[in-house]
Amino acid sequence: MSRKRLYSPQKNTDEQESTGEMAVQKAIPFRVPYSLHTIDNGLRVVLSEDHSVPVVAVVVLYDVGARNEPPGRTGFAHLFEHMMFQGSVNVRKxxxxxxxxxxxxxxxxxxxSDFTIYFEVMPSNQLELALxxxxxxxxxxxxNQENLDNQREVVKEEKRLRVDNQPFSYARGILLYELAYDNFANAHSVIGSMEDLDAxxxxxxxxxxxxYYAPNNAVLAIAGDFEENQALEWVRKHFGDIPPQEPPQPVDVSEPERGQxxxxxxxxxxxxxxxxxxAWKVPPRHSPERYALALLDxxxxxxxxARLHQRLVKRQKSALAVSGGLxxxxxxxxxxxxxxxKPDRDFEHVERSIYAELEQIQQKDVQxxxxxxxxxxxxxERFRGVWxxxxxxxxxxxxxxxxxxHTLFDGDPALINTDLQRYLDVTAEDVQQVAQRFLVPTNRTVLYILPGATGAEQ
Structure with a gap:
């Protein structure tokens, strides 16, 4: 077992310095205290104590997603998100x-595509129950066969509800990715193929x-109102005897450069x-360009x-909804x-308008x-959150x-306290450069979606 403390909790009281008759209040930087541990079976454990409210969150992050599924075996990662609630030795369905x-x-x-995650948010006196x-x-x-058959049908119903019977869902959420990516590991959808699940x-x-559901292929994170030593004792008590497995084979997610x-x-x-x-292909998370792309988003x-809403919805009045991003x-x-x-506008006109706004950024500085x-x-968003x-x-x-x-993907939970500054350091020139480098025709996939509903204008 290895243990490494990286940050200590900082006091929440304001420090003041007297300067003559005036007191200058010093801002205390926001920092998340944490410690990182690895128990004997390879489970990585990240703990962050905060006694502000009597609540605790438990997260188990498994290093498995759609990217790990080979051809003919798609949809398994998502299937297991459902299977995980079908009962275990001591917890019935x-x-x-x-x-x-x-x-x-x-x-x-x-x-x-990258992970499967489960969480509980509990009153702090129920931490051991969650673990x-x-x-x-x-x-x-x-x-077992009963649970497999049952959850296979649940996934099919979910696909019928969320994909097969929703306008634009298949085109935007599945087909665009299959067209934009060249590597199967990246291109296929999380919900997968129903034929693969049937087989x-x-x-x-x-x-x-x-x-994939092994302790050495997972990260356990606990944040909130608890005592570190007690939490570690419970983690070892409940997880310590789960045997590790052979590490999964790494997945090649590289993409070839596209010339047209x-x-x-x-x-x-x-x-x-x-x-x-x-869609345009862009570099992975925490590449240097990613921070400027997030601001361009x-x-x-x-x-x-935002620029595209102003151009397409407000000024030109051609679009009804604009979305996207990184x-x-x-x-x-x-x-x-x-x-x-709007159905009275043609595809080429709307497409040219999108590119015209991108060219404004590529050719002129962002204000x-x-x-x-x-x-x-x-x-x-980072502090308040979304949803x-x-x-x-x-x-x-x-x-x-x-x-x-950060522990699973980057091997460095310290990024929780340093990553924001990388975004705040982005310059207008950085944004312009990523637009010039990545948002180019030879790196682009374009999908025209024609309305096919009864009575729709063509």
């Missing part, structure tokens, strides 16, 4: 929710669980309006004052735009005021999640 919610907690799980629940399913998940055997699924634009057209049978989706898409991945990511526009506004937005504020650094859950991400 459905009881996981009952244990958490009846004790005043909330819980959820998510799957992405016991997570350890029990890591050790002894009930991966999966119980042995296939059990092997997937043994390989790729274009496609798709008729969406549920869409009443036309739309254009575009907010300059182009950050609310109604997708953060461990491997090559995408910078996307998605524009739904200091809009760059500062983008930095303010990013800073606010109702659940995931901001002002919450135990937001701190636990970010510590887990």
């Amino acid at each position: 459905g009881e996981f929710y009952t244990y958490v919610e009846d004790n005043g907690g909330v819980l959820n799980g998510m799957t992405s 016991w629940l997570e350890a029990d399913r890591m050790r002894s998940l009930q991966v 999966a055997t119980l042995e296939d699924v059990q092997r997937f669980f043994r390989t 634009e790729k274009r496609a057209t798709y008729t969406d049978r549920l869409a009443n309006l036309p739309a254009i989706a575009t 907010r300059i182009l898409f950050g609310g109604e004052s 997708e953060d991945r461990r491997g090559p990511g995408l910078f996307t735009t998605f524009v739904v526009f 200091p005021r809009e760059l500062q506004r983008a930095k303010n937005q990013l800073r606010a 109702g504020g659940m995931y901001g650094l002002q919450t135990p859950l937001g701190r636990a999640m970010e510590l887990a991400y």
